[in-house]
Amino acid sequence: MADLASNIPDAAPRRSSLAGGSARLRKRRRAELRLKIYGISAIGIAAAALITLLSTVVFQAGGALFSTYLDKEIQLDTEFLGVTASSDPKVIRRADFDGLIERGLEERFPLATGRQERRELHDLVSGGANFELADHVAANPDLLGQSINFPLIGSDTLDLYKQGAYGQLDRQPVNGLLSVSELEDGSLAISTSANDFSDALRQVKSQLYVDADRLRRQASRQENAIRVYGERAEAAETEEERSEQLAAQDLARERRDALIAQAEALEARADGAGGAEEVDDENVSLFIKAGGGWIRLTEVNRAEASGELLTRVTLPIEDSEAWSFRIMELPESNRPFSDHQIAWAETLNEAGLIERVFNTRFFTAADSRAPELAGIWGAVVGSFWTMLVTFSLTFPVGVLGAIYLQEFAPRNRFTDFIEVNINNLAAVPSIVFGLLGLAVFLSFFGMPRSAPLVGGIVLALMTLPTIIIASRAALRAVPPSIREAALGVGASKVQAVFHHVLPLAMPGILTGTIIGMAAALGETAPLLLIGMVAFIVEVPTGIMDNATVLPVQVFRWSDFPERAFEAKTAAAICVLLTFLVVMNLVAIILRRKFERRW
Amino acid sequence: MYDVPNTTQETVVTDVKIKAKDVQVYYGDNHAIKDVSVEIENNTVTAFIGPSGCGKSTFLRCINRMNDTIDVCRVEGDILIDGEDIYDKRIDPVQLRAKVGMVFQKPNPFPKSIYDNVAYGPKIHGMSRNKAELDDIVERALRRGAIWDEVKDRLDAPGTGLSGGQQQRLCIARAIATEPEVLLMDEPCSALDPIATAQVEELIDELRQNYAVVIVTHSMQQAARVSQKTAFFHLGNLVEYGDTPKIFTNPEDSRTESYITGRIG
Numbered sequence: 001m002a003d004l005a006s007n008i009p010d011a012a013p014r015r016s017s018l019a020g021g022s023a024r025l026r027k028r029r030r031a032e033l034r035l036k037i038y039g040i041s042a043i044g045i046a047a048a049a050l051i052t053l054l055s056t057v058v059f060q061a062g063g064a065l066f067s068t069y070l071d072k073e074i075q076l077d078t079e080f081l082g083v084t085a086s087s088d089p090k091v092i093r094r095a096d097f098d099g100l101i102e103r104g105l106e107e108r109f110p111l112a113t114g115r116q117e118r119r120e121l122h123d124l125v126s127g128g129a130n131f132e133l134a135d136h137v138a139a140n141p142d143l144l145g146q147s148i149n150f151p152l153i154g155s156d157t158l159d160l161y162k163q164g165a166y167g168q169l170d171r172q173p174v175n176g177l178l179s180v181s182e183l184e185d186g187s188l189a190i191s192t193s194a195n196d197f198s199d200a201l202r203q204v205k206s207q208l209y210v211d212a213d214r215l216r217r218q219a220s221r222q223e224n225a226i227r228v229y230g231e232r233a234e235a236a237e238t239e240e241e242r243s244e245q246l247a248a249q250d251l252a253r254e255r256r257d258a259l260i261a262q263a264e265a266l267e268a269r270a271d272g273a274g275g276a277e278e279v280d281d282e283n284v285s286l287f288i289k290a291g292g293g294w295i296r297l298t299e300v301n302r303a304e305a306s307g308e309l310l311t312r313v314t315l316p317i318e319d320s321e322a323w324s325f326r327i328m329e330l331p332e333s334n335r336p337f338s339d340h341q342i343a344w345a346e347t348l349n350e351a352g353l354i355e356r357v358f359n360t361r362f363f364t365a366a367d368s369r370a371p372e373l374a375g376i377w378g379a380v381v382g383s384f385w386t387m388l389v390t391f392s393l394t395f396p397v398g399v400l401g402a403i404y405l406q407e408f409a410p411r412n413r414f415t416d417f418i419e420v421n422i423n424n425l426a427a428v429p430s431i432v433f434g435l436l437g438l439a440v441f442l443s444f445f446g447m448p449r450s451a452p453l454v455g456g457i458v459l460a461l462m463t464l465p466t467i468i469i470a471s472r473a474a475l476r477a478v479p480p481s482i483r484e485a486a487l488g489v490g491a492s493k494v495q496a497v498f499h500h501v502l503p504l505a506m507p508g509i510l511t512g513t514i515i516g517m518a519a520a521l522g523e524t525a526p527l528l529l530i531g532m533v534a535f536i537v538e539v540p541t542g543i544m545d546n547a548t549v550l551p552v553q554v555f556r557w558s559d560f561p562e563r564a565f566e567a568k569t570a571a572a573i574c575v576l577l578t579f580l581v582v583m584n585l586v587a588i589i590l591r592r593k594f595e596r597r598w
Numbered sequence: 599m600y601d602v603p604n605t606t607q608e609t610v611v612t613d614v615k616i617k618a619k620d621v622q623v624y625y626g627d628n629h630a631i632k633d634v635s636v637e638i639e640n641n642t643v644t645a646f647i648g649p650s651g652c653g654k655s656t657f658l659r660c661i662n663r664m665n666d667t668i669d670v671c672r673v674e675g676d677i678l679i680d681g682e683d684i685y686d687k688r689i690d691p692v693q694l695r696a697k698v699g700m701v702f703q704k705p706n707p708f709p710k711s712i713y714d715n716v717a718y719g720p721k722i723h724g725m726s727r728n729k730a731e732l733d734d735i736v737e738r739a740l741r742r743g744a745i746w747d748e749v750k751d752r753l754d755a756p757g758t759g760l761s762g763g764q765q766q767r768l769c770i771a772r773a774i775a776t777e778p779e780v781l782l783m784d785e786p787c788s789a790l791d792p793i794a795t796a797q798v799e800e801l802i803d804e805l806r807q808n809y810a811v812v813i814v815t816h817s818m819q820q821a822a823r824v825s826q827k828t829a830f831f832h833l834g835n836l837v838e839y840g841d842t843p844k845i846f847t848n849p850e851d852s853r854t855e856s857y858i859t860g861r862i863g
Contacts, residue, residue, distance in 0.1 A: 411669055481706035485769070487664060489719035490696030490776055499718070500708055 054577075061574045063567030067359040067372055068154035068162045070125055070348065074104055075147045076137060085145070089138040097137070098130040101152060109344055111312055120338050124345065126153045128373040153361075154354070156371040156564035157337045161345060162356060165563065166335045169287065169326045169342065172199060176303070177319040178290055188295060188307040190288065193319070195302040200327060203284050204277045204300055208270035215263035222256035225249075276301040281332040285339050290323035291315065294343035310343035336563075362571060366539045367553065371564030374557070376572050378539045382452060382532070382547030383521060383579075389456020389543055390463060390520050395513055397460075398467030402509075405468070406475040407497050426465035433462045434526030442530060449531035450546040458530060459520040466519065470512020474505040507594035514587040518580050524551040550576045615640040615780060615810040616661060621675035623656055623665070630656050634675075634836045636829060638780075643802060643811045645821035645842065648831035649862060654814045657831070658782050661812065662698035663691040679780065696723050699773035703785040705765030707757030707772070712749050715757040715768055716740060719776035735775055743771025744801045763794020770801060774809075781805060783813040787820060799824050818858055822846050830854045832862075 078084050080103065081095040102122050106112060112121045129152040136150060137143055160166065176194030183189055229249035236242035269275060278299050279286055286297035286305075293313035299306040317323075332339050348354050365375025409415045437458035441447045447454045478501045486496035527533065533552050540547035548556070554576060557569040616638040623631035631653045638644050646654035656665065663684060665671040677684050684694055696719070707715050716736045719725075726732040736753075740746040745767040749760070757768055766786055773781060783802070787795040802824050805811055815821050821828055822842060829839040830851070838845060838854045849855045856862045 479706075481702060481704055482708065483667075484664065484700075484702055485706040485708060485772075486718075487667065487695060488662070488700040488702065489722075489772060490692055491718075491722055492692045493667075495722055499722075504709065 057570045057573050057577075060567055060570035063160075063163055063165070063564070064362055064571035065359055066159075066163075066356045067361060068159040069151035069355050069357060070129075070154050070158075070353060071149060071151045071355055072104060072108070072348070072353050073147055074100065074133070074150055074152075076100070076144050078145045081144070083144065085141040087141065089141065092138040092141060092144075093134045095134065097134045101125055101130055101133065109311060109347075111309055112340070112344075117340055120340050121344060123155050124158050124341060124348075126155045126372045127370055128368065129153050151355070151357075153372055156562055157341070158345060158354075159372055160564055161337045161342065162354065166337055167328060167330045169328050169346070172196070172325040172327055174323065174325050177321055178288070178317055178323040179319055180288075180290065180295065180307075180313070180315060180317040182315050186308075187298070188309065188315075190295070190297070190305040190307050192303050196325060197286075197297075197300050197305055198302045200284070200286050200297075200325070201274075201277060201300050201302055203327065204279055204286075205270040207283050208266045208277075212263040212266040212270070215259045215266070219256045219259035219263065222252045222259065225252040226256065274302055276304070276306075283331055285328040285330075285332050285342070287326040287328070287339070287343065288323060289326065289346075290320060291317050294346065296339050296343070310340055311347055362568070366537050367535060367548070367556075368537060369535075369560075371560075371562050371568055374565070374568055376550070376553065376575050378536055379548050379550045379553035379572070380575070381539050382536070383549040385452035385540055385543050385545075385547060386455045386459060386527075386532075386549050387517060387521060389453055390459040391513075391517060393457060393460035394463045394467055394516070398464050398513070398516075399471050399509055401464075402468045402471030402475060403497060403502065406472045407501065408493065422465050422468050426469060429525075430462055430523055431525040431529065433458050434529030436461065437526060437530045448544060448546075450534045450536070450548070451544050452532075452540065452547045452549075453543040454530050455527050455532050455547075455549065456543065458526045459523060462523065462526065463516040463520045466516035467509075467513050470516070471505070471509045474508025474512065475501060477508060478504045507590050511587045511591050514583050514590070518583045518587075521549075521583070522551050522576065522580060524555055527552050528555075550579070613640050614638070615679065616812075617676075617678040617681075618657075618660075619676045619678075621657065621660060621673065621677060623653070623660060623674075624672045625668070626670040630834055631660070632834045634831075636836060636839055638810055638812060639827065640810045641806055641808075642827055643806050643813060643825040644827040644829065645825035646812065646814045646829050646831060647816075647818060647821050647857070648837075649857065650816075652831040653834040654829075654831045655784055658784055658812060658814050661780065661782055662695045662700055664695075664700065666691055696776045697778050698780040698782060699776060699778035701766070701769050701773050701781065701783045701786045704789050705762055705769050707760070707765050707768050709756060709758050711754045712740075712757045712760070712768060713753040716772050716775045719772060723776055725776070739771045739775035740768075742774055742805070743767045744797065744804070745771055761794070763790050763797055766790055766794065766798055767801060770798070770805075774805070779809060781809045781811045783811065785814050785816060788816060795820070818846070830857060832857070 077100065080100055081092075081097070083092045083095045102118075105121050105124065106118065109121060112118050133150055133152065154162075174192070174194075174196045176192035176196050178190070178192055180188055180190050226249050229245050229252060233242050233245035233249065236245060269277075276299050279297050286300060287310075288295040288297065288307065291313040294310040295307045295313060296310050297305045297307045328339075328342065337345075345354065361373070362375045364377050365373060366378025368374040405415065405419065437454055441454045441457060442449060482500050482504065483496050486500045487493070491499065527549060532548050533556065534546060534548065535556070536546050536548050538545070550572065554569055554572045557565045557572060614637045616636075618634055618636045618638075621631055621634045622629065634653075634657055646658060648654045659665045660673055660677060661679075661684075665673060673685060679694075679698070683689070708718065710718075713736055716739050717732055720732060720735045726735055737746065737750075740749065745764055748764060749755070749768070757765065760768060766789070770781075770783075770786070786802075787798050790798065799820065802811060802813065806826075813821075813825065825842045827840070828842045828845040830837045830845065830849075830853075832853050838849060838851045840850075845854060846858060849858065853862065
């Protein structure tokens with residue numbers, strides 16, 4: 001620059017402003033800014049997706065945090081159970097505690113007499129509650145004949161109802177005085193002095209519009225049919241065929257008119273302010289609480305209604321102020337918790353017999369078909385055994401293999417071939433390892449299905465390449481001067497490696513191992529093939545027991561139809577993620593702590 | 599141009615410690631050392647000088663068979679230490695390296711304590727029966743390495759925490775802890791500042807009393823200062839070998855003269 005300037009005679013000293021800049025410079029700045037924005041938005045999208053995912057899972061898992069218990073007093077009737085305190089614990093355990101619990105519930109709600117209603121009543125309590133009661137009594141036989149307070153675990157539907165999964169029982173404002181009297185046929189005649197049921201009537205009637213819509217849709221299908229028959233009649237070649245088509249068209253016309261008439265009638269009914277309407281199980285459920293019990297409305301008008309008793313009510317009620325009117329929006333046919341069950345649950349709740357406590361069972365129990373009894377502990381222990389097998393196989397083999405390849409093996413075609421194959425192995429889809437396990441370990445060697453031993457071996461094969469690659473990288477990162485120093489003072493090659501190189505590479509090796517193990521912990525596919533997807537209700541006690549692992553448990557629960565398993569699935573995912581995060585944290589801490597600089 | 603070395607110039611009549619005859623070294627197809635024959639004397643500092651890539655380091659590493667660790671490296675010819683062929687099949691290179699200590703270009707203490715750095719060699723060679731003996735060996739080595747006074751209070755401190763010059767002296771102490779007979783030094787001062795260099799050079803001169811010292815150096819001044827014998831390597835050939843004053847003042851070969859006057863190299 002200076003040379004150029006001096007070559008030009010009398011050139012004015014070149015000055016260019018540093019501020020601002022040329023168009024080219026501005027363009028460059030814009031391009032850089034764009035790149036920055038792309039980067040930031042990419043990170044933003046990723047972060048938003050992660051946060052959404054995590055918050056969804058955690059939010060859903062909230063439902064599994066608490067479980068519902070029925071803390072009802074239980075009379076341990078020795079006569080009913082047919083055992084005494086001196087009976088063998090095994091005999092005590094076999095006694096009919098199920099019947100005892102059911103009898104207690106039926107005594108509490110004597111109106112439940114029909115087969116269906118009694119089943120619904122029994123379904124308030126989990127099918128596992130009687131076993132727990134039996135175990136408790138068998139362990140303390142002195143309790144027999146006494147009346148005890150034993151918390152019975154509630155069923156999954158009771159729990160979901162308490163969580164509000166089916167919606168809330170909305171309390172409606174009431175102004176009038178309630179009268180209820182029993183008619184001869186057992187139904188109830190209900191009336192209020194104000195039009196307290198108007199809103200409810202409107203809600204019930206809104207169902208009429210839905211029905212009318214359905215009818216009109218059917219009518220429009222008939223309209224199509226009419227058109228098609230008309231076209232066919234025109235295209236008919238014989239008179240006979242033509243009249244046939246026309247007759248069919250007339251029939252369709254009749255059907256259409258009938259449907260439209262029905263729809264119009266329904267709409268007229270819905271538009272009218274008054275008029276009694278039947279409340280069926282496709283409608284909202286209407287409850288009245290009065291006289292110390294619960295009534296369900298079967299027919300409703302603005303101020304009058306018919307109903308039936310859900311629980312015992314002191315009748316008749318005349319001009320009472322003490323009543324409430326409640327609506328459950330979700331129709332009974334769309335929820336597995338019936339109107340009766342709602343009334344019973346509310347009654348028990350008001351008596352203070354229902355409590356929600358922290359769900360420790362989830363962290364201590366093994367799997368179960370019943371969501372309220374299912375726990376993650378069996379899968380955690382299964383994962384532990386599997387990881388133990390995986391670690392004890394893959395760590396020594398992987399590290400020693402890496403040491404041999406990196407430090408001792410001669411460089412030739414054979415070792416190159418091995419190296420390429422190890423790298424390829426790391427990219428093999430995990431389900432292929434499952435097939436290998438199935439073919440070799442189960443079919444050929446006849447090892448047990450569903451055992452952590454086989455799962456561990458399969459996962460070890462899968463993790464091995466990761467550990468070898470990470471270990472070799474860690475060994476390569478140790479500076480050669482350390483090896484030379486050791487050799488220089490007369491250490492053998494093995495001594496140099498094991499005394500100096502390996503300890504220095506250890507943090508890197510451990511990091512790679514933990515990451516590999518974390519991947520194995522989250523692995524599902526290969527385990528499905530070797531039978532670790534079985535339904536295991538016992539916590540495994542060794543590597544030969546039947547077991548399942550955390551991710552497989554998540555997979556299974558997500559597949560179950562019961563709605564309560566949704567929360568369990570999310571909670572199991574949280575447990576799995578916690579383990580993975582902890583393992584990665586350990587890896588980071590190890591790396592930070594033992595990282596050496598030279 | 600160069601100071602004639604004035605330290606301990608009385609030429610002691612010494613015996614030959616290392617005798618190399620027609621040594622050839624190949625790195626794969628590359629003929630790195632050609633027909634090198636040299637006799638290195640005991641209680642003498644012998645300097646190898648020469649331009650980069652001339653083979654001086656390679657030859658040095660042949661003397662304790664450090665080249666064995668390089669797969670493609672092949673050594674032919676004879677190297678005898680005390681009349682024993684070190685490339686004989688019966689020779690264990692591990693024992694050889696205990697006898698022929700080495701100090702490297704870059705200070706490379708183990709990332710362990712100062713004590714463990716020095717004690718490692720004696721430990722693996724079983725030179726001590728108990729802790730007290732090992733302590734003695736470590737102290738003796740550190741004293742001879744002229745670093746004892748600086749580290750005696752912090753033997754448990756990591757060796758990597760010392761300064762560059764201290765680290766290099768620690769490495770020398772580590773090398774002499776196994777009581778070698780020959781000490782090979784591969785540019786021991788190239789990573790050090792002038793003060794540390796002076797300390798190490800002083801140390802080298804003292805070590806001469808007990809060992810045959812072979813030092814590879816890029817610095818001709820250093821070669822002139824510390825050595826009694828100098829060998830000039832060029833393109834894999836040993837061009838000239840003789841008393842240091844003679845090499846630096848009256849070289850026989852024109853290539854040597856060109857190198858020491860700075861025309862090649």
